Amino acid sequence: xxxxxxxxxxxxxxxxxxxxxxxxxxxxGIKTTGCSGLSYVLEFxxxxxxxxxxxxxxxxxxxxxxxxxxYLDGTELDYVKEGLNEGFQFNNPNVKEECxxxxxxxx
Amino acid sequence: xxxxxxxEPGLSxxxxxxxxxxxxxxxxxxxxxATVRSGTPETxxxxxxxxxxxxxxxxxxxxxxxxxxxxxxxxxxxxxxxxASVKRYMGRGVEDIARxxxxxxxxxxxxxxxxxxxxxAGGAISPVxxxxxxxxxxxxxxxxxxDGSLDGAVITVPAYFDDAQRQATKDAATLAGIKVLRLLNxxxxxxxxxxxxQQDQGVIAVYxxxxxxxxxxxxxxxxxxxxxxxxxxxSALGGDDFDRAIAEWIGRQAGLPDALDxxxxxxxxxxxxxxxxxxxxxxxxxxxxxxxxxxxxxEQLGELLKPYIDKTLRACKKxxxxxxxxxxxxxxxxxxxxxxxxxxxREQVAQLFGKPPLVDLDPDRVVALGAAIQADILVGNKxxxxxxxxxxxxxxxxxxxxxxLTEKIIHRNTTIPVAKAQEFTTFKDGQAAMAIHVLQGExxxxxxxxxxxxxxLRDIPPMVAGAAKVRVVFQVDAxxxxxxxxxxxxxxxxxxxxVKPSYxxxxxxxxxxxxxxYTHAKEDMQARALKEQQVEADRMIEDLTAAxxxxxxELLSEEEYHCLEVALKDLRSLASSEDHRLIARxxxxxxxxxxxxxxxxxxxxxxKALSGHHLTDFDEQ
Numbered sequence: 001x002x003x004x005x006x007x008x009x010x011x012x013x014x015x016x017x018x019x020x021x022x023x024x025x026x027x028x029g030i031k032t033t034g035c036s037g038l039s040y041v042l043e044f045x046x047x048x049x050x051x052x053x054x055x056x057x058x059x060x061x062x063x064x065x066x067x068x069x070x071y072l073d074g075t076e077l078d079y080v081k082e083g084l085n086e087g088f089q090f091n092n093p094n095v096k097e098e099c100x101x102x103x104x105x106x107x
Numbered sequence: 108x109x110x111x112x113x114x115e116p117g118l119s120x121x122x123x124x125x126x127x128x129x130x131x132x133x134x135x136x137x138x139x140x141a142t143v144r145s146g147t148p149e150t151x152x153x154x155x156x157x158x159x160x161x162x163x164x165x166x167x168x169x170x171x172x173x174x175x176x177x178x179x180x181x182x183x184x185x186x187x188x189x190x191a192s193v194k195r196y197m198g199r200g201v202e203d204i205a206r207x208x209x210x211x212x213x214x215x216x217x218x219x220x221x222x223x224x225x226x227x228a229g230g231a232i233s234p235v236x237x238x239x240x241x242x243x244x245x246x247x248x249x250x251x252x253x254d255g256s257l258d259g260a261v262i263t264v265p266a267y268f269d270d271a272q273r274q275a276t277k278d279a280a281t282l283a284g285i286k287v288l289r290l291l292n293x294x295x296x297x298x299x300x301x302x303x304x305q306q307d308q309g310v311i312a313v314y315x316x317x318x319x320x321x322x323x324x325x326x327x328x329x330x331x332x333x334x335x336x337x338x339x340x341x342s343a344l345g346g347d348d349f350d351r352a353i354a355e356w357i358g359r360q361a362g363l364p365d366a367l368d369x370x371x372x373x374x375x376x377x378x379x380x381x382x383x384x385x386x387x388x389x390x391x392x393x394x395x396x397x398x399x400x401x402x403x404x405x406e407q408l409g410e411l412l413k414p415y416i417d418k419t420l421r422a423c424k425k426x427x428x429x430x431x432x433x434x435x436x437x438x439x440x441x442x443x444x445x446x447x448x449x450x451x452x453r454e455q456v457a458q459l460f461g462k463p464p465l466v467d468l469d470p471d472r473v474v475a476l477g478a479a480i481q482a483d484i485l486v487g488n489k490x491x492x493x494x495x496x497x498x499x500x501x502x503x504x505x506x507x508x509x510x511x512l513t514e515k516i517i518h519r520n521t522t523i524p525v526a527k528a529q530e531f532t533t534f535k536d537g538q539a540a541m542a543i544h545v546l547q548g549e550x551x552x553x554x555x556x557x558x559x560x561x562x563x564l565r566d567i568p569p570m571v572a573g574a575a576k577v578r579v580v581f582q583v584d585a586x587x588x589x590x591x592x593x594x595x596x597x598x599x600x601x602x603x604x605x606v607k608p609s610y611x612x613x614x615x616x617x618x619x620x621x622x623x624x625y626t627h628a629k630e631d632m633q634a635r636a637l638k639e640q641q642v643e644a645d646r647m648i649e650d651l652t653a654a655x656x657x658x659x660x661e662l663l664s665e666e667e668y669h670c671l672e673v674a675l676k677d678l679r680s681l682a683s684s685e686d687h688r689l690i691a692r693x694x695x696x697x698x699x700x701x702x703x704x705x706x707x708x709x710x711x712x713x714x715k716a717l718s719g720h721h722l723t724d725f726d727e728q
Contacts (some may be wrong), residue, residue, distance in 0.1 A: 016146050016147050017149040033117070044146065084154065085251065089111070090111070
């Protein structure tokens with residue numbers, strides 16, 4: 001089981017955590033919803049859940065619950081710019097198909 | 108693949124339900140749009156990486172419209188069709204603009220609704236329409252950056268903006284298709300950007316020296332609640348004046364005549380602006396214009412700017428005084444506006460307040476950043492609930508009562524949102540309608556205040572004077588917009604008015620109206636006393652005349668009747684005199700003279716009411 005981040009993602013997460021002034025790291029997860037089954041969760045973490053698995057990427061801690069980890073194994077979190085738009089992107093090898101806009105997916 | 112942002116715990120959006128909210132600083136000289144991404148507010152650049160959008164709109168012959176830098180480049184060659192600083196004209200009347208117009212190279216035309224427009228190659232353009240173009244350009248930029256349409260925006264306005272100016276700003280947003288989450292006062296936005304809302308309490312001075320306006324605001328923060336204690340400033344003072352002062356200096360050095368054509372003026376101004384900007388980094392700069400070459404140093408610049416900076420410092424002192432505070436009680440000073448980059452400005456402000464001002468955030472962007480934070484909360488991306496922002500109304504709101512007097516309903520410096528009610532009654536028997544005249548200002552006489560709106564409450568059922576109960580409610584919402592409702596309580600008839608822009612008030616006028624209310628305090632009191640006595644005299648004349656006509660002959664002897672008639676005639680001739688004491692004395696005399704008459708009338712009406720009834724009838728009641 002492994003989760004990773006690109007340097008760009010790590011840098012942006014660090015900056016946002018510093019700006020926020022609190023938070024132990026970020027949570028990666030999936031929830032069952034959306035037009036194509038699953039969607040991603042990307043949140044700041046203030047409280048750790050008992051079953052959380054923690055991955056350390058440089059200075060940043062990634063918190064993932066066991067159920068989500070099954071769908072996210074091997075995922076790399078990236079930070080990309082597309083024109084004026086910019087944000088985080090999950091490069092998830094488990095995804096079989098996505099809805100048109102890519103906001104939800106199947107495994 | 109859609110790009111994601113980090114959310115607060117538990118607030119990850121559902122797919123396709125991202126709430127995109129922005130803060131927009133619609134400035135006189137430059138405008139900006141900002142948003143919160145992964146918890147961090149940031150201003151959004153255009154494709155060329157420029158964050159500031161010059162608030163300039165160019166209207167071409169073929170109907171093409173340019174906004175921003177492209178439009179600003181047309182200012183020199185085509186000043187008539189290129190509108191700059193339109194914020195100054197938002198919500199203003201024809202006369203106000205005509206007064207400013209002599210200094211500016213625009214052709215004004217009246218339009219049907221009383222709002223003035225600028226004549227351009229692209230037709231007559233209102234300030235609202237030009238502002239809408241700027242807002243739309245920012246909206247497009249934000250939608251590209253956020254990859255979708257906006258759910259709402261917080262747009263900032265100066266704290267002193269009146270109802271008309273706020274409404275004009277909202278109209279511009281509507282025209283641009285933007286949903287306004289809230290209008291937010293610029294100084295409050297700046298304080299939020301510095302995170303000062305996270306403190307427990309404190310007094311914050313926001314010194315905002317922009318391109319065309321200077322505003323000083325004194326805010327008090329108590330447990331996360333902002334209250335604007337006082338505002339002051341000058342809507343015709345800013346970096347543009349700095350540029351003009353420098354341009355005039357360059358003109359003098361270059362031996363140019365005083366009267367220049369618009370293009371030459373613009374050229375000198377460009378040179379002046381460049382010199383000013385370089386002097387924030389360097390001690391002195393080379394200047395060249397119209398064949399002349401020379402140098403301008405910081406000292407010389409300081410001398411040129413001194414009258415303007417001094418003016419801002421005087422306004423600061425006054426605002427602190429208005430807030431009922433001492434200079435030393437100000438905990439933080441927030442610097443806003445590009446002109447606060449000028450080193451001399453920072454030095455002087457630090458000296459006045461006795462502490463260094465906050466300058467870490469880009470003074471051009473700080474207002475937009477704060478607005479973005481507020482927008483993020485209002486659109487529901489934050490768990491902490493809404494920051495409650497309290498603002499104050501700059502001038503008292505009231506209505507006209509008999510005799511042309513102003514009755515204040517909501518007093519100046521009341522925090523908003525606020526609703527206040529007062530009951531009024533009819534003046535004449537059988538009065539079927541009541542005119543409500545909504546006023547703004549501090550003076551006693553209607554004619555000295557500003558008229559905001561007029562409307563009528565109709566269909567009041569016939570009643571004797573004083574029996575109707577008309578409840579008038581003044582409500583000012585969080586955006587500072589006023590609505591007035593009048594309701595006759597016995598019948599339930601109701602009428603209301605949203606204060607629609609009644610254009611024509613600037614903040615200098617606010618200031619001068621305030622000043623006038625102080626300097627004219629004594630004569631105002633006398634004028635009020637006089638009017639009150641005149642109204643009282645009129646009422647008495649009317650009542651007594653009616654009573655005499657009704658049953659004077661029956662109840663009074665010839666002599667008594669004659670005596671009252673004479674007293675009445677005296678009062679009538681005096682009613683329009685200027686001496687309120689004299690009128691009061693005569694009212695007293697008439698009242699005394701008619702006591703017997705009144706007593707007899709009372710007896711008669713009681714007898715009438717009682718006759719034909721048995722005593723037990725009254726016991727039961």
